[in-house]
Amino acid sequence: MARIKIYSTGSCPICVKTKQLLEKWHISYEESRIDQNPAAMREMSELTNSARTVPQIAIDGKWIGGFSELTELHMEGDLDTLFES
Numbered sequence: 001m002a003r004i005k006i007y008s009t010g011s012c013p014i015c016v017k018t019k020q021l022l023e024k025w026h027i028s029y030e031e032s033r034i035d036q037n038p039a040a041m042r043e044m045s046e047l048t049n050s051a052r053t054v055p056q057i058a059i060d061g062k063w064i065g066g067f068s069e070l071t072e073l074h075m076e077g078d079l080d081t082l083f084e085s
Contacts, residue, residue: 014067034054
C-alpha cells in the first residue's frame, strides 16, 4: 500500500502537477478521485476537517495539506526522512 494518498479530481491541473512531482521523486502514491467516488469525498472531508480544494494529501493516514505543503516538506528534507525507513 502506498504511504501517500492524494485526493484529486480529473480537472485539477495542480493534482496533475502533484502526481508528476511524486513520480519524479520516485515516490509511489494512491489516488482517490473525489469527483468519481462519493465515499472518497466523505473520507477526504473527514480527514481534512471539510477542505473543499484539491489536491489534498495524506501521508501514513495523516493529513499534511496540499501541493504547497508537500513541496515544502520536500524542500526542507522532511519528505526524504519519512521515506528512509
